[in-house]
Amino acid sequence: MQTPNPTAEIVTRRIERLSSHLTPSPPNDDSEIGMLTCAGRAKKLNVSTSMLTEYMRGKHREIQEKIFDYFNSRPDLQTPVEISKDGHRELCMRQLLGLVREAGIRPYKYIVEDPEVYFAIVEAVGSVDISLGIQLGVQYSLWGGTVLNLGTKKHKDKYFDGIDSVEYPGCFAMTELHHGSNVQGLQTVATFDPITDEFIINTPNDGALKWWIGNAATHGKFATVFAKLMLLTNNSSQGLSDMGVHAFIVPIRDLKTHATLPGVEIQDCGYKVGLNGVDNGALRFTSVRIPRDNLLNRFGDVTRDGKYTSSLPSIGKRFAATLGELVGGRVGLAYSSVGVLKMAVTIAVRYSLLRQQFGPPKQPEISILDYQSQQHKLMPMLASTYAFHFATLYLVDKYSEMKKSREEQLVADVHELSAGLKAYVTSYTAKSLSICRESCGGHGYAAVNRFGILRNDHDIFQTFEGDNTVLLQQVAGDLLKQYKEKFQGGTLTVTWNYLRQSMDTYLSQPNPVTARWEGEDHLRDPKFQLDAFRYRTSRLLQSVAVRLNKHTKTLGTFGAWNRCLNHLLILAESHIETVILEKFIEAVQRCPDKSTRATLKLVCDLYALNRIWNDIGTYRNVDYVAPNKAKAIHKLAEYLSFQVKNVARELVDAFDFPDHVTRAPIGMKSNAYASYTQYVGF
Structure with a gap:
């Protein structure tokens, strides 16, 4: 019996692996994305705009068209190019009231019942006027959303109909002059008075003024005010106990006379760079008393005798639950x-x-x-x-x-x-x-x-x-948490699950053979594209983890984070680009129509290769892409741009904006110059 030669077996496996790299498997049939050849160099794609529109907009197209048709039928509600701040604010409110009371578009119920419909409404309304879209969001998603998501049945029973019909226009009073993104640092105070069974809302200093509060300067009658909840301790010598930030319903104007209520001071934030249809204001509260029931008490409550109760064990968990609902x-x-x-x-x-x-x-x-x-x-x-x-x-x-x-x-x-x-x-x-x-x-x-x-x-x-920089830091922080849990045997969340494989596969030494592949089928293979995106994110994640560990020893946690901040932001952006590509590829795969799928594949390839080329230095520095392959990526990205140009008209038509929504004369589907000259008076 001949003894096996382990060295020979290793060599054989290596040869087989290299052979598989050099001879890629043929693509599957055209129902799979595979290495679909969707833009042959010989001819322009045949694009069905109607089928592409149907796939893009789908089941919510009808309600969006209802919104577009309503505003087209009401020229008096269309926003003119030249309009004053005060005029724009009044127009925005009339637009919102017309949408709700005349057109019968009631967004409020969809916030909980069917958020997809709600966001489709917001998109369509924002296409008419972005100020109107924000006004609608303030009324229903922010002010109304806090009642639905942070309140309990008693709040919904009392406020739902008034919010839905805009009889109760309201505000979302979180941001302060000195505090925006750091919500836990808010300084507005809500102190419970057990004698009168009321909360007393106070603005302790100018830094605590509620600032940039939409719907406050002109129209709002209520505000959801975020404030630190202060309770008397059992030991009177210890004073007040801070229970963390909570949300309270605070009336700010009389429902009948619209007069500002006692203890409430409202100032207009004035002209802004944009969105002047939204009436942003600043609020100061001086010993404003509200009933105990006005605490939005889903995650924390106060009893009649001043005791605090919550199903969540800590301030941190209550705060996280509150923000999660927003x-x-x-x-x-x-x-x-x-x-x-x-x-x-x-x-x-x-x-x-x-x-x-x-x-x-x-x-x-x-x-x-x-x-x-x-x-x-x-x-x-x-x-x-x-x-x-x-x-x-x-x-x-x-x-x-x-x-x-x-x-x-x-x-x-x-x-x-x-x-x-x-x-x-x-x-x-x-x-x-x-x-x-x-x-x-x-x-x-x-x-x-x-x-x-x-x-x-x-x-x-x-x-x-x-703020976008703060939000990207949150993403980077979560990625680092996932990275740590990976090596401690923890589970990965849905969005980040590719990291489990990436830590084992994507960080291995780049294959010198595949680094040189430059064929179009390979470059347009979604596996290559996703692997490239994931490899970049994985390397960034590993390297910033090492840097943070090193700098923490001398600078501490905060100092190390600040030293690596730009690295962390790039990591977060790389990860988000990876998720975007992944979802685009999945959308191509799901598309049932062959021609539409081919069009989307072309557009997806351009997105992927353009992103890779934009960061080609990163890939070159680690030999993930050889010089000849980098050149091929650039050349193919430019060619795909040309191919997309050939169907650009169909691609933008598929967004399905009527001319009366687009409104820009140079952006009309036809007779653009005629519309433009007529506008100026010829």
């Missing part, structure tokens, strides 16, 4: 930001197809979208818009699931995913709005063509519901 605001901002990006890209692409400039000698001028430089600006942006659309749809789906199941791990997962997507998408949209304006030259500077209005109104999306 995550819908971030979900809505991410979703709405994609709607703004769709609008801007639609206008820029349509004008770029229309506008002709220069051309070969003695030949007709060509459209500016035929220039590679214009394609470079707009086509990756168009691809990103599609990617963000599917990623935020996934977020809304997970949020809806969370609201139904209340499963603890899903709550945490949605919290981090919403933080990351809100930060990433709103930052990208803000930058893209300026690029779109520039891409349309001088005509992009005309207010009627909307880029300036969209840019100014959207800009605050990067700051409210959490």
Whole structure:
């Protein structure tokens, strides 16, 4: 009997592995994404705009069209280009009342029953006027949402109908002059008086003034006020005990006369860079007394004799539960930001197809979208818009699931995913709005063509519901927590589960053979694309964990975090890009129509390869991509931009904005120049 040669077996396995790398398996049939060849170099794709629209908008298209049709039938409710602050505020309130009382759109019930419908309403309303979208969000998601999510049955019974009909217009009073993102540091105080069975709300100093409170300056009659709950201790010599931040319903104006109530001082925050249809105000409270029942007591309550009760054992857990219920605001901002990006890209692409400039000698001028430089600006942006659309749809789906199941791990997962997507998408949209304006030259500077209005109104999306830099730090912190649990045998949450494999696989030494592959089938293989994104995130995660451990020894935890802050932000963005690509690929796989699937695959490939090329230095530095492969990625990304350009009209038409919603003359489906000249009086 011959003894096996272990060395020979190792060599044989290595040869087999190299052979498999050199000879990739053939793709599956065209029902699978595989290495689908969806944009043959010989011909333009055949795109069915109607089928693409149906797949994009699906079941909520009807309610959005109802909103569009209502505002089209009411020219008096359409926001003019030139309007004063006070005029815009009054118009916004009339728009909201008309939507609710005349058009019969009642968003409030959907916040709990079907959040997907609610966010579809918010997107459509924001397309009409972003100020109106924010006004609607303040009334229903913020003020109304706190009653539904932080209150109990007695609060819903008392306030639901008034909030739903806008008879009880309200505010969300969390942010203070000195405190925004650090909610636990809020200074407004709510002290319980057991003698009168009331809470006394006080603003102890100017830093505690409630600031930027939407709906406060003009219209609001109630405010959900976030304040530290203070209770008398059993030992009177010890004074008051701080039970942490809680939410209270505080009336601020008389329901009949609209007069400001005693102890409440309201000031107007004045003109803003944008969103002047929203009446932001500042609030000061001086010994304002409210009934004990006005404490939104889902997570903590106070008895008649001043005892505190809660099903949650600590201030930290109560605070986390409270913020977890308010995550819908971030979900809505991410979703709405994609709607703004769709609008801007639609206008820029349509004008770029229309506008002709220069051309070969003695030949007709060509459209500016035929220039590679214009394609470079707009086509990756168009691809990103599609990617963000599917990623935020996934977020809304997970949020809806969370609201139904209340499963603890899903709550945490949605919290981090919403933080990351809100930060990433709103930052990208803000930058893209300026690029779109520039891409349309001088005509992009005309207010009627909307880029300036969209840019100014959207800009605050990067700051409210959490500053983007702070939110990305939350994502990075959660990734590090997952990284630690990986090595302690813990489980990974749904969104981050690729990290389990990445720690074992993606951090291995890059294969010198695959690092050189440059064939189109390989570069357009979703496995290669996802592996590249995951590898980058995994390396960033491992390296920042090592750096933090090193610096903590000399700088302490806070100092180490600050030293590595830029690294942490890049890590969070890399992870979010990975999730976005993953959800885009899944959306392509699910698409039932072959032609539509091929179109989406083309757009998905451009998104992935453009992102890889934008960070090619990272991949080159670790030899994940050889020089020849880097060159091939760049070349293919440019070619895919050209291919997407060929179907750009169909891709933006699939967003399905009627001309009366787009409104920008240069962004009309037809007769753009005629609309533009008529606007100025010719």
